[in-house]
Amino acid sequence: xxxxxxxxxxxxxxxxxxxxEVDISKGLPSFSTVGLPDSAIKESRNRVEMAIKNxxxxxxxxxxxxxxxxxxxxxxxxxxxxxxxxxxxxxxxxINANLDEFIVLGELSLDGKVRGVRGVLPVTISxxxxxxxxxxVPRDNANEAAxxxxxxxxPVDSLLEAVSFLNGVLDIQPHSIDIDSIxxxxxxxxxxxxxxxxQEGAKRALEIAAAGGHNxxxxxxxxxxxxxxxxxxxxxxxxxxxxxxxxxxxxxxxAGLLGREQALVGVRPFRAxxxxxxxxxxxxxxxxxxxxxxxxxxxxxxxLDEFPEFxxxxxxxxxxxxxxxxxxxxRATMRVTFxxxxxxxxxxxxxxxxxxxxxxxxxxxxxxxxxxxVSKISGPLLDRIDIHIEVPALTFDELRSKSxxxxxxxxxxxxxxxxxxxxxxxxxxxxxxxxxxxxxLLEKYCELDSTAEDLLRTAIEQFxxxxxxxxRIVKVARTIADLEGxxxxxxxxxxxxxxxxxxxxxYWIR
Amino acid sequence: xxxxxxxxxxxxxxxVALRYLQLNGYEILSRxxxxxxxxxxxxxxxxxxxxxxxxxxxxxxQFGHPFESITTRKKQQLIKMAxxxxxxxxxxxxxxxxxxxxxxxxxxxxxxxxxxxxxxxxVGG
Numbered sequence: 241x242x243x244x245x246x247x248x249x250x251x252x253x254x255x256x257x258x259x260x261e262v263d264i265s266k267g268l269p270s271f272s273t274v275g276l277p278d279s280a281i282k283e284s285r286n287r288v289e290m291a292i293k294n295x296x297x298x299x300x301x302x303x304x305x306x307x308x309x310x311x312x313x314x315x316x317x318x319x320x321x322x323x324x325x326x327x328x329x330x331x332x333x334x335i336n337a338n339l340d341e342f343i344v345l346g347e348l349s350l351d352g353k354v355r356g357v358r359g360v361l362p363v364t365i366s367x368x369x370x371x372x373x374x375x376x377v378p379r380d381n382a383n384e385a386a387x388x389x390x391x392x393x394x395p396v397d398s399l400l401e402a403v404s405f406l407n408g409v410l411d412i413q414p415h416s417i418d419i420d421s422i423x424x425x426x427x428x429x430x431x432x433x434x435x436x437x438x439q440e441g442a443k444r445a446l447e448i449a450a451a452g453g454h455n456x457x458x459x460x461x462x463x464x465x466x467x468x469x470x471x472x473x474x475x476x477x478x479x480x481x482x483x484x485x486x487x488x489x490x491x492x493x494x495a496g497l498l499g500r501e502q503a504l505v506g507v508r509p510f511r512a513x514x515x516x517x518x519x520x521x522x523x524x525x526x527x528x529x530x531x532x533x534x535x536x537x538x539x540x541x542x543x544l545d546e547f548p549e550f551x552x553x554x555x556x557x558x559x560x561x562x563x564x565x566x567x568x569x570x571r572a573t574m575r576v577t578f579x580x581x582x583x584x585x586x587x588x589x590x591x592x593x594x595x596x597x598x599x600x601x602x603x604x605x606x607x608x609x610x611x612x613x614v615s616k617i618s619g620p621l622l623d624r625i626d627i628h629i630e631v632p633a634l635t636f637d638e639l640r641s642k643s644x645x646x647x648x649x650x651x652x653x654x655x656x657x658x659x660x661x662x663x664x665x666x667x668x669x670x671x672x673x674x675x676x677x678x679x680x681l682l683e684k685y686c687e688l689d690s691t692a693e694d695l696l697r698t699a700i701e702q703f704x705x706x707x708x709x710x711x712r713i714v715k716v717a718r719t720i721a722d723l724e725g726x727x728x729x730x731x732x733x734x735x736x737x738x739x740x741x742x743x744x745x746x747y748w749i750r
Numbered sequence: 751x752x753x754x755x756x757x758x759x760x761x762x763x764x765x766v767a768l769r770y771l772q773l774n775g776y777e778i779l780s781r782x783x784x785x786x787x788x789x790x791x792x793x794x795x796x797x798x799x800x801x802x803x804x805x806x807x808x809x810x811x812q813f814g815h816p817f818e819s820i821t822t823r824k825k826q827q828l829i830k831m832a833x834x835x836x837x838x839x840x841x842x843x844x845x846x847x848x849x850x851x852x853x854x855x856x857x858x859x860x861x862x863x864x865x866x867x868x869x870x871x872x873v874g875g
Contacts, residue, residue: 265843266843266844266845266846266847267842267843267846267847268829268832268833268836268847268873269846269847269848269849269869269872269873270872270873270874271872271874272874299869301799301846301847301848301869302846303843
């Protein structure tokens with residue numbers, strides 16, 4: 241007899257339906273799985289057999305064949321354990337209900353308990369769009385699945401529970417969550433810009449970066465507060481919309497980073513990978529591609545501390561996702577695309593010893609060593625970072641000062657307003673922030689008046705700025721004007737923007 | 751029960767297993783089905799399932815548990831023999847099949863005890 245159970249798997253962050261077909265026929269007792277299973281699925285036969293036996297049920301005798309259809313897509317992961325087990329029990333006549341209307345997901349442990357799996361949210365979303373609205377999922381994943389509106393989620397703790405439920409002897413309360421209250425609770429940050437003493441210049445620069453979506457490079461001695469500042473950047477970005485939150489949650493779900501209690505990533509993510517990270521870890525990869533840090537930072541901030549210490553190959557790999565807002569990973573058997581729209585915040589010391597330019601310490605580095613250190617960051621990459629700021633060491637007075645800075649919520653209001661102006665201005669040209677301006681659009685939307693033009697010319701001649709620096713300055717000036725609510729870019733906007741080009745100033749590098 | 755001599759301990763153990771199976775409602779189809787490649791100790795039948803049984807008898811525990819001597823190679827051999835039996839009796843893919851192991855522990859100065867592993871192994875995995 242053949243039994244069919246619907247399940248689902250993820251490729252990238254999109255789910256697709258997998259039909260689990262189970263046939264038990266006469267012949268030598270065997271258990272085989274077909275339909276491009278990976279090793280985790282091949283191993284599932286041991287888990288399934290023991291889980292069924294240890295649930296006090298009979299594991300049927302016979303030639304058992306499992307087919308995962310469609311057979312041409314590679315299947316990965318352990319989420320098929322439960323559907324396979326239910327299929328076997330149905331084929332053996334233990335379950336007599338119709339399973340067609342359910343999507344079943346779950347890993348089995350040897351004692352018949354159901355464990356959580358990855359990617360439940362994307363699976364639920366895509367299965368729902370294909371007309372399925374009943375889901376049997378591990379209890380650990382119930383919150384995640386219940387976020388999707390219009391689905392009925394039956395959480396199960398064990399195989400036996402699922403069997404009893406399907407046979408109608410056990411009633412399982414559909415899991416429902418109050419999306420509004422979760423959404424409200426999930427949107428709270430546990431850090432605030434108020435916590436940062438001093439560093440007014442850096443705060444202002446981060447506000448501008450947040451307002452225009454500009455990438456930032458912070459340069460300063462150890463202990464100046466670079467990490468602390470970066471951590472608080474998400475708190476001044478405009479709040480996530482529900483759609484953005486769902487997309488970010490999908491990525492985190494696929495990566496298996498959602499906790500049992502967490503249903504939604506409601507705040508902009510802040511990802512700070514260590515500088516020894518590999519390119520696959522940063523961009524995403526693996527035999528069966530999983531999202532990397534750039535995708536986990538989707539709609540949020542990617543913070544790279546000790547920027548020049550990162551492997552050069554890794555840094556260069558950043559360029560494509562920064563440009564496209566997504567990462568495509570190609571494998572012989574598949575190609576997946578992960579979203580990766582993030583703000584890059586990089587931090588570095590001014591020199592290998594860390595104290596170049598610090599009035600209270602002596603720098604022990606030779607000019608050549610400094611040069612080597614700085615040049616680890618390639619031109620094309622630097623080209624994509626609009627704002628460079630110096631974060632100086634704090635003085636004793638600043639450290640002891642009782643003055644409390646502006647709270648994040650205040651700054652966020654200004655940032656959100658500036659972003660709104662940009663969305664309005666660019667609604668017909670397919671971009672959403674000043675950072676994305678280039679070529680023709682730059683000329684069209686960033687006209688300078690003659691005084692501003694003169695100021696910029698003087699600066700370029702005096703500091704020896706490159707053409708690259710020129711466009712960056714204009715873009716940042718555009719954002720500063722937006723923050724002020726000004727349609728025109730005035731000389732003071734350009735003047736401030738020029739300050740954010742530390743790395744282009746000749747004296748520093750050569 | 752009289753204590754068996756050392757040389758026939760295997761045969762005696764099989765007889766004990768045989769009696770046990772009959773008491774438990776198994777219909778014995780064949781004993782010591784022997785071919786060039788090996789032997790099936792007992793072939794029997796219950797509830798529509800053909801059961802191939804390997805019997806292991808041990809006098810003393812110190813030579814290991816009876817089931818320890820069922821190695822992968824032994825399994826492969828039993829599977830081959832079972833295939834041959836099924837084909838010969840026109841039962842190939844016409845019956846449900848199971849492999850069991852019966853361990854007979856027969857200490858020198860005591861009575862035999864039986865341990866029956868139902869569905870001891872399957873083809874592959």
